Amino acid sequence: MITLYGYPGSASLAPHILLEEAAVGHTFVRPTRDGPDAGPPEFLAASPHRRVPAMIDGDVTLTEAAAICMHIADRNPEALLGPPPDDPERGVWYRWLVYLSNTAQPALYQYIYPERYVMDPHLVEAAKHAADVTLGAIWDWIDTELAGRDFLVGNRFSAADAYLWMLGRWSRHQASPAFARPGIRAFWDRIANRASVLRVIEQEELAWVP
Amino acid sequence: MGALTLYSVPGTACTVACAALEETGAPYDTVQVERRDRSIPPEFKQVNPHRRVPALRDGDVRMYETAAIILHLGDRFTDSALIPAMGTPGRSDTYRWLVYLTNTLHTAYTRWYVPWYIPDDPGLAQSIREAAARDIGACLDFVDGHLDDRRYLVDGRFTGADLLLHMLASPNWSLDIEPAAFARPNLAAHHARVDARPAVGRMKAIHGLDWTVAA
Numbered sequence: 001m002i003t004l005y006g007y008p009g010s011a012s013l014a015p016h017i018l019l020e021e022a023a024v025g026h027t028f029v030r031p032t033r034d035g036p037d038a039g040p041p042e043f044l045a046a047s048p049h050r051r052v053p054a055m056i057d058g059d060v061t062l063t064e065a066a067a068i069c070m071h072i073a074d075r076n077p078e079a080l081l082g083p084p085p086d087d088p089e090r091g092v093w094y095r096w097l098v099y100l101s102n103t104a105q106p107a108l109y110q111y112i113y114p115e116r117y118v119m120d121p122h123l124v125e126a127a128k129h130a131a132d133v134t135l136g137a138i139w140d141w142i143d144t145e146l147a148g149r150d151f152l153v154g155n156r157f158s159a160a161d162a163y164l165w166m167l168g169r170w171s172r173h174q175a176s177p178a179f180a181r182p183g184i185r186a187f188w189d190r191i192a193n194r195a196s197v198l199r200v201i202e203q204e205e206l207a208w209v210p
Numbered sequence: 211m212g213a214l215t216l217y218s219v220p221g222t223a224c225t226v227a228c229a230a231l232e233e234t235g236a237p238y239d240t241v242q243v244e245r246r247d248r249s250i251p252p253e254f255k256q257v258n259p260h261r262r263v264p265a266l267r268d269g270d271v272r273m274y275e276t277a278a279i280i281l282h283l284g285d286r287f288t289d290s291a292l293i294p295a296m297g298t299p300g301r302s303d304t305y306r307w308l309v310y311l312t313n314t315l316h317t318a319y320t321r322w323y324v325p326w327y328i329p330d331d332p333g334l335a336q337s338i339r340e341a342a343a344r345d346i347g348a349c350l351d352f353v354d355g356h357l358d359d360r361r362y363l364v365d366g367r368f369t370g371a372d373l374l375l376h377m378l379a380s381p382n383w384s385l386d387i388e389p390a391a392f393a394r395p396n397l398a399a400h401h402a403r404v405d406a407r408p409a410v411g412r413m414k415a416i417h418g419l420d421w422t423v424a425a
Contacts, residue, residue, distance in 0.1 A: 062305075063310070066305070067309040074296055091271050091273050101309055102277070102313040102317055106317045119344075126334045130338075
């Protein structure tokens with residue numbers, strides 16, 4: 001049995017979608033992060049920073065959403081969540097997951113939690129604005145990459161698409177969210193209507209889906 | 211996939227892509243990209259539209275993102291030590307460490323060093339740098355603790371994640387960070403261990419790096 005620790009709509013969303021795609025038995029646990037009730041202990045041991053997602057899959061304990069996505073793809077090859085290691089597209093799949101995880105995601109964190117990115121409280125709004133500008137350029141570029149294609153890698157759904165969908169949802173408070181762009185918008189609707197995604201929206205009770 | 215060409219600027223994150231290529235033992239070409247004017251050479255834009263280095267052309271496959279390049283080379287050259295084979299212990303843990311180092315420690319360094327993230331506002335830049343230094347220190351502390359009873363990041367064996375840590379803790383990256391990365395004993399010992407690898411020695415010669423760190 002796989003246990004995925006996360007919160008609705010958080011960075012556990014992409015791994016959760018992939019577990020539904022693979023149709024493997026799993027439990028979605030919402031940990032208590034702070035205070036004397038912090039737990040469960042398995043989560044605290046799995047994630048020293050108490051960050052989500054964390055996952056326990058038999059003898060493998062993992063953190064980092066992109067790494068968990070790669071792991072789920074590896075363990076469930078029949079679900080075709082990523083190209084196999086000898087496929088030329090495999091590298092492109094890694095490239096997208098890493099890019100989304102180390103470029104778009106940190107910019108989103110800076111937009112959502114700007115107070116963590118500056119020491120001077122007077123500069124919080126400026127840090128948020130800087131992230132907004134950075135994100136605009138990222139979404140513009142991804143929008144052009146999606147021109148004429150249905151998915152990020154190859155011609156089929158993969159873990160990279162679940163990841164982009166998750167991050168796109170986080171952009172909803174931007175003046176120009178990711179899905180304000182036509183290519184990303186069409187992509188967004190395509191992913192949102194997958195059976196796995198619809199199940200996760202229901203299970204996590206995600207109120208906000210455009 | 212085919213001939214390998216690394217697009218490189220000396221001393222940058224290209225060092226880790228170079229070390230990974232040296233670990234594979236495969237032949238590859240290196241094309242120098244202008245440090246300031248990334249439109250030179252012109253074909254670089256086709257390999258990485260973001261014009262960041264390192265970038266790797268592998269036949270028709272265009273790779274960028276340091277961690278992704280390491281993973282790609284690991285899958286391509288299965289005899290290398292870069293990542294455990296599919297289905298073997300340590301595979302997913304290698305993903306975890308590569309992703310963590312790239313999206314937490316490496317991005318904190320980016321906030322420290324590179325102004326692309328920051329508009330033209332010196333006060334804001336300074337405040338972002340201070341927060342970045344705090345985050346780099348916390349991350350180095352965490353990794354140092356993880357290495358308390360381990361020789362490498364992934365239990366029991368060297369992987370490409372160790373190359374990435376080797377770079378991110380090296381003197382030319384952590385020079386201005388207080389306390390220095392190597393004030394942490396486990397990080398210093400890990401660095402010396404990875405530094406002793408022949409592939410890393412070749413990378414340092416190629417990039418003109420000559421630091422030594424006492425274990």
